[in-house]
Amino acid sequence: MKNINFIYITAVVLFFGCATLKNDTSKKQSFIEASVDLINVENDKVKIIINPPKITQEEIIFYIPQIVPGTYEYSNFGRFIENVKALDDKGKSLKVEAIDENSWKIFDAKKLDRVTYYANDTFDGPEGKDIYPMGGTNFKEEETFLLNLHSMIGYFEGFKESSYNLSITSPKNLKPFTSLPAISKSDSIDVFSAKRYFHIIDNPILYSVPNAVSFDLDNIKVGLAIYSPSGTHSAETYKPAIEEMMIAQKQFLGAANKTPSYDILLHLMGMDDLQYFGGMMGALEHHTSTTVVFVDQMQKQELTQSLVDVVSHEFFHTLTPLNIHSEEIHNFEYNTPLMSKHLWMYEGTTEYFANLFQINQGLIGEQNFYNRMLEKLNFSQRYDDKMSFTEMSAGIVDEPYQTNYGNVYQKGALINMCLDIIIREESKGEKGILWVMQNLAKKYGKEKPFKDDELINEIVEMTYPKVNDFFKNHVEGNTPINYMDYFAKVGLTMGDTEVPLPSILFKDNKNPFFIPNPDESGTVRYIVDGLNSSIEKMGLKVGDIFLGLDGKMLPEIKKENASQINEVFAPSFMWDNDKEFTITIERNNEIITLSGITGSPKAKVTGIVEDINADDYSIKLRNSWLKN
Ligand SMILES: [Zn+2]
Structure with missing residues (x-):
């Protein structure tokens, strides 16, 4: 959204004028044109066209990254790409051979006009869960697109340093938020420029219904955009905390801070997504932005503290x-x-x-x-x-x-x-x-x-x-x-101290307040075997059978039900101190629902003290x- 360098943009606009001389491969442009269509999404797939400069060799390799900076694991983003085609300027197919998951050899490359393919997102499908959500892509038609472009846009052998013009057609109601410089923006098409391939992957883009704030801190321009599926989290709400945090970081870093602008792309996902990713969430660092993925169900205090801890980490990566x-x-x-x-x-x-x-x-x-x-x-x-x-x-x-x-x-x-x-x-x-x-x-x-x-x-x-x-x-x-x-x-x-409990489900800093216990018929249920101050106040007693939390009932306690059990428990980690909730128990063959407020129960531990x-x-x- 911000971070536009006018001198650079002017030069690119001039180049862009030449791009109309398309279709004649002898007069191809000097940069790489990439286009992404977010309007005609087909089966949750997005069509992508990459149009390289004139290729002068017989064969060329087209790559999608196997790994990207900041992730420290093989991602093999090529597995989210399908139907790779190489076409000449008449639309005739050239021979393409997949070398491995992430690279394709194109034959007769002197004739190459463009490469086309479809990109799947990583928020669903069989292998998407292997990708950190903050390094992934989420396509939700008409609603949001989280674009980590390393999973969508590729590069040609020998052309990693070439500049890119990236055109994205998008639904009218969605606006892009990114630190990638824009050449032009309109209701239906946005054109961005990247100096080299690295900048394509260093500048993720979030398309969503506008929900963003930006503000200036001395020498640094800060932007925050949020996609919230329920619409509960507005960027304005989190502005004061981010502002306080970044001022503190700048003061701490002193002269070591050289960042001119910083954009925070906060993509909130649902509990089903969190399950899909096995509880994984977080943020990925870039030079002038960060992609943060948390859960929409997090309450305000909880989300604020997580943002402070995680975004400050990402900003220190600068x-x-x-x-x-x-x-x-x-x-x-x-x-x-x-x-x-x-x-x-x-x-x-x-x-x-x-x-x-x-x-x-x-x-x-x-x-x-x-x-x-x-x-x-x-x-x-x-x-x-x-x-x-x-x-x-x-x-x-x-x-x-x-x-x-x-x-x-x-x-x-x-x-x-x-x-x-x-x-x-x-x-x-x-x-x-x-x-x-x-x-x-x-x-x-x-x-x-x-x-x-x-x-x-x-x-x-x-x-x-x-x-x-x-x-x-x-x-x-x-x-x-x-x-x-x-x-x-x-x-x-080391000495006696107190620490806050990880969630209301705990009796001390390590153990939940219940243990699995089979009844006479062998069915395993959770029995309350300890209390914290908040649940004690609600009237819970040791020996009660724990049946449900906040209206959601537990299934039979066994390994096969792990994800349903998780679904019942996970929200409690996102509750603020003033959350009202209920616990359903069985006591003396009677089912009772107790209600209370989370508060801030603490555990006595041996810890580090003065x-x-x-x-x-x-x-x-x-x-x-x-x-x-
Ligand atoms: Zn890090």
């Missing part, structure tokens, strides 16, 4: 990998990828900052921050703690590394916390990991990658020998980290760590 990245990322190969060793930074630093800036800028309190680190510590134990992080990163697309990917958000963030504390200690509180990143951003940038093998040495040279020991032992090496050593340096210890015996130096170090 620092790394977008402005600090290795050659592997810079020259990203969509069909034969080489991975970098530094996910501890790309995802770890990013996730750490998304938490640290909130305490640093006063959006959350100290205990909340310690609880977040504790949660990461607990979560990280589900993964292989003895796996070298750099080795995992370089091999991330394959096993055994792929199943450990989730640890980049857990241990990856904790690695940065430890580095931060070491650097604070060594510099007497002066510097931290943010200082390192600010310096790296100054040295490198969008167009200047670092050498993958040299990064760690470079950071060590900027800092201290102890940083080297940490990298050698715990990032490159496979020695698990003793986190308590680092907490002790900043006057923290050590009352900490010395002044540790406290000083803690303050510089959290507040500097």
